[in-house]
Amino acid sequence: MKNLNLLKHPRMTEKAMNRIELNNELVFIVDKKATKKDIKEVFEKEFEAKIIKVNTMNDTKGRKKAIIKLSEETPAVDIATKLGMM
16 A cells, blocks of 8 residues: 555644654654555655654544654654645
């Protein structure tokens, strides 16, 4: 399931913004069937970024969230700016 529709949209809550600034992490709503490996491959290809790890969870609204931890050489702020989040 390696298609670009896998990443639906970034989360833009206050908590998600704090993750960008403090932890170099981005939070995305992703397809329910997406695996951590799929998310990592698609994200690295789409944004040319190096990922340390991906955590996933289902929220109370039934959506799947992915918390993507980026390496030091890839600032999350740069990607957030590219996406128009900041």
